[in-house]
Amino acid sequence: MRHHFFPAAVLLAGVLAAHLLFSVLVYFSNVSLYQNLITIKNSGYVIVPNEFVLPTLQSIKPALCGGLFFALTTGAGLTLITFLIVSGWRRYSNQYWLLSSLFLVATVFFTIKFSYNIPVTLVCISTVGAVIFAVLKFFPDSDGAGYPIFRMFSGHLVVIVLIILIWMPRISSDVFVSIRDNLLLSNPIGEKINNFYYKYTLYPAETFKSLDQKLLKSCRIKVVNNKNLYQQIEQRMIAQDYLAVDEKFDADLIIDYDNNTLVFRHQGKAIHHCSSDKFLSGSKKILELISEKIDHNKFLRKITFLSLISASPLICYIFLHALFMAGLFFVESNTLRFAGASTVCLLMFTLPAISFYHQPAGSLDDTKLGKYLKSDIWQDRVAALKAISDQNLRIERYIEPDQLDRLIQGPLIAERYWLAKTLGSSRSPESYQLILRLLDDPQPNVVCMAMYSLGKQNHFKAPDEIATTEIIRRIKSSEHWYVQWYAYKALKRLGWTQEK
Structure with missing residues (x-):
């Protein structure tokens, strides 16, 4: 019986670990954003978020809610992949040197893919480590007779494939909008979930945005003895929402000027060089190029999105299945309990999709x-x-x-x-x-x-x-x-x- 709850126990441990770790990451991102916006505000600009929301950037609750977003997306993806790999290792190899080697490879892989962004790398690899520990802790012993873990995975796979097949005809580029309109905004509980998401989603979003994607950016323009050039550069920067701030602040972008050459610096490092004339004639493209060069979060955005559309629904299914298995405690046969829980999950995940079939297909004249x-x-x-x-x-x-x-x-x-x-x-x-x-x-x-x-x-x-x-x-x-x-x-x- 233990093997039926094993996946849910491991996945829950991984998601909880990811929630804690990503909440810390979001909190420090919020604090950094707070300092940036305070400096921009003190320089006389309009800021978003405003003074009502700004103090929440230093609070724990938004960080925890933002961490929940990452836990149910990126954390879910890391947890699911690690769970499958380590379960396979535990079943077929059980050689600890191989597991250690895989963990080392994962560490190097994340370090490179995250462009040596150490905080994000530590959070992700720590989540992987927590899942490995949970698998080793909860993995059930084989009874040697048909190996129940394999039969359980096969049963889950059949249900998941059926759910995908029923949803497939209605999956399109605006599927998330359709889910929001039909499943969330059409009932009080769904509306609360929707409101929660839109209230707290921008906190984690700021964590992995590129500089170009951020709404407001701070800059320092260190052009002296040339007021006309300073004003032209400032005008171009403001047009792209790079707002000039006090000299003492470590701005998102610092522009030095020497011998008709502009040097763009980020976190003390020179990122790009160009002539002042070239920048004035193509500032938008140059700023986009600079943002591209210093963007360390491309891979994080990618795995977050992929996890949202794949791992998040799968983990939700596993949790609900375990919950229904526990609810069917009065059924003595484990096979019947599994089948009953699978049937309920199949109905829960497919009935909403059936309602989408009412929507008119094609364009309307x-x-x-x-x-x-x-x-x-x-x-x-x-x-x-x-x-x-x-x-x-x-x-x-x-x-x-x-x-x-x-x-x-x-x-x-x-x-x-x-x-x-x-x-x-x-x-x-x-x-x-x-x-x-x-x-x-x-x-x-x-x-x-x-x-x-x-x-x-x-x-x-x-x-x-x-x-x-x-x-x-x-x-x-x-x-x-x-x-x-x-x-x-x-x-x-x-x-x-x-x-x-």
């Missing part, structure tokens, strides 16, 4: 759009709004003003979300006022899309300045980092730049 917008089925209305948004169509062509008003006040979050996004392509003078109404929506996802659409309202000359003022006001007053992030992006689309 004008006739269908009007029909779907008037449908009594909310999935039809959302599909129509999504099609209008994807094709940059004007929603006022397909819907009456009174229906628009009903949608804005409607109870369905997914509907309001896609309505907010479609308004960005509207050319109706009323669309600006509708967007402002959606900015006061109680759901942060809807507000984010309203901000996105407000940033696209640059086809009227008059509202631009009004929109900019409104967005800045909301950046400073909002208590949600994700909303502020979308608001700042909207400002940039309107052509706004930072000023001291």
Whole structure:
């Protein structure tokens, strides 16, 4: 019986270890971001996150929540792969020199792939070490009769393949959006999970972003005796959100100037050299090149994404299966308990996918759009709004003003979300006022899309300045980092730049 709970016990140990280790990593990343933003703020710039969110960067809770994101993605991937490799070693070899060699190879591999980013390497290799210990601790003895571990893995494999086959027809580039709309935003529990994710996801995201991906970057421009050149460089840097700060601060990027040559330094190391004329004529590409050169987190981003789409669902399945096995304690036959738990898991993972089959396939023409917008089925209305948004169509062509008003006040979050996004392509003078109404929506996802659409309202000359003022006001007053992030992006689309 022990072998049925062995995978869940090992995977739980690995995920818990990853949570603890990555939480420490996120915490120090948050502290570094806090110091950077305080310096930028003291230099007179608008900052995101604002003063309401900024203190949380020094708190433990956001670090723990951010660590949970990594634990369920990167940690899950490392745990699952290590579990499979060490279980195979334990079953077929059991030679400790081989296990030690594999661990050494993994250490060297991570060190190189993480570009000698020691903190990230230590976190990942420590997670691997914790999983190895857990496998050695919990691995059940073989009874010599058909080896139950193999039969158990085979049973899990059959269920997993069935789940994949049922989901496969509906897997597309926007599968995560569909899962959010259909499974999370359609019920209270799912909404809480969604809100938790969007409240805390930017904390871990800052940990592995490249310099170019960060919203705000600090810089020091050490150009003396040439005020005109200094101002030109500063203007180019601000346009890319590299904001000049105090000389005493160790900025993200430091620019030295000597004999008409600019030297770009990061953490004390010279990264790039070019003439001032070359930089002034192509600053955006040069800054992207510099970011590429100092990006040590490419591999971490890659394995995090791959783990999210593969390891995370698998580990969730293993945990639920063990839970249902325990719940079927009254069934004496282990085989029947395993089959019963597998059946329940199969239903839990596939029934949501079946609901996706209701969604209309292919593109919707004008006739269908009007029909779907008037449908009594909310999935039809959302599909129509999504099609209008994807094709940059004007929603006022397909819907009456009174229906628009009903949608804005409607109870369905997914509907309001896609309505907010479609308004960005509207050319109706009323669309600006509708967007402002959606900015006061109680759901942060809807507000984010309203901000996105407000940033696209640059086809009227008059509202631009009004929109900019409104967005800045909301950046400073909002208590949600994700909303502020979308608001700042909207400002940039309107052509706004930072000023001291």
